[in-house]
Structure formats: structure tokens, C-alpha cells
Amino acid sequence: MTQTMKFWGAAALSLALAACSGGPARVASTPTPAVSTAGEVDRINDLLLAGDTGGARKALKAVLKREPMNANALLLRDSVERDPKELLGPQSYPYAVRSGDTITGLATRLLGNRLKAYQLARYNDLTAPYALAPGQSLRIPGTPPRPEPVRSEPVRRPEPAPAKPAPAPKPTAAKPAAPAANPVLARQLRTAGLAALNQGNVARAVAMLRRAAAADPGNPAIAADLARAERIAATVRARQ
Incomplete structure (x- = not known):
């Protein structure tokens, strides 16, 4: 009985010492990563x-x-x-596929949710893979979006051309002023003209009387003397 107690005591002591000295470490379990x-x-x-x-x-x-x-x-x-027409509604409008369109892109742009692409494919009775060809006709659920109003540019009126400056008036040649009457000179020239006429110098007489008439244009006596002298001069020329 004493030996049995000693055996169990020794075994208990060995287990305690093993615990104090650090037995084999337990491996911590790695948590399973959360699924996205x-x-x-x-x-x-x-x-x-x-x-x-x-x-x-x-x-x-x-x-x-x-x-x-x-x-x-x-x-x-x-x-x-579920039935796609029940999900998306019976009303629809036609759409011609453009280059670069995809079923996912159309669902995003026209239905507002890319995850509705499979609904849109079933709505049009398409089969996978859902490749679209330019010009292909589809039905898009709902009402067509309103086209954006075309903004018309304001009509620009042409600016008026600058007015051409009026041509400057051409300078008109000033008429020479009529010489002022000089009765004194006119008498002197008349006297010289009549003297030349009496002396038979008709040409000189005409020249003097013309100058006298120019110096006093309104003098009737000078005009009469000039006319007589010119007649005489004409007669002389006719006889030559």
C-alpha cells in the first residue's frame, strides 16, 4: 500500500514538473476568412x-x-x-444596338443597374453568350428617355460696315476777280487811242481803246470809239 502511494505521488510530481517546464504548445486554430x-x-x-x-x-x-x-x-x-416582363414591366421601346454596346452596359445605362443584365437578356429572348451585333434590334423596358434639347446658338448678326467717309469736295478754281474799274486810266488810254486813230495808226488805236474799255467797262463813249476803230481796222484789212 505504501509503495502504491509512492508510485502515484511520483507520477503526480512528474506531471506537475512537466506543466511548469512548459509542455508541448497548443497550436491556435486559424479563423476561417470571411466570405465576400x-x-x-x-x-x-x-x-x-x-x-x-x-x-x-x-x-x-x-x-x-x-x-x-x-x-x-x-x-x-x-x-x-420570375418572368422578366413581370419584373421590368410590359411597356418597352425599340433600341438599335450600337458598336461597343454590351448587355451589361445597356442594363447599367438604360435600366440603372448592371445586375439586371440577365433580366434584359431574358426580356429579349436572347441565349448565352449574350453577344450583341451593331444594328441588332432590342426592346428596352420602360419609356424612351427624352432627348436633350438642342441648344441653338444665338444668331449673330453681322456687324454693320463702317460708314465710308464722304469724299472731300474738289477744290474749285477760284474765278479771277474782275479788275476794278479805273476811269482815270480809261480816259488816258482813250485819248491815246483816238490820237493814234487820227494819225492813221489803226492797230495801235484799237489796242489802246480795248485797254480803255477794260479799265472802264461801263463807259459807252469808249465802247463807241472802240467799235468805230475796229470797223476802220476791218476796212483797212479788206483793202490790203
């Missing part, structure tokens, strides 16, 4: 657009089991299970 729901939703959307409806359903079930009220997951579930 947003990433899973994107993957489910890609599966739908690739035509893998079964894989998308399975992934959706896992996400909704973890997050039953996840809005994007619920939208994709409705995209698979």
Missing part, C-alpha cells in the same frame, strides 16, 4: 451571363442561407425564377 458577399454576387452574375443557371442557383442558395435579406442576391434570384 459582394464578390460572390458578382460571380453569380457572371455565371448567369455565361449560361450556367444551375451553378448560379447553387451559389445563390448558399448566399441567401447566410444573408437571407441581401438585396443583390434577392434581385439575382428573381432574375432566374
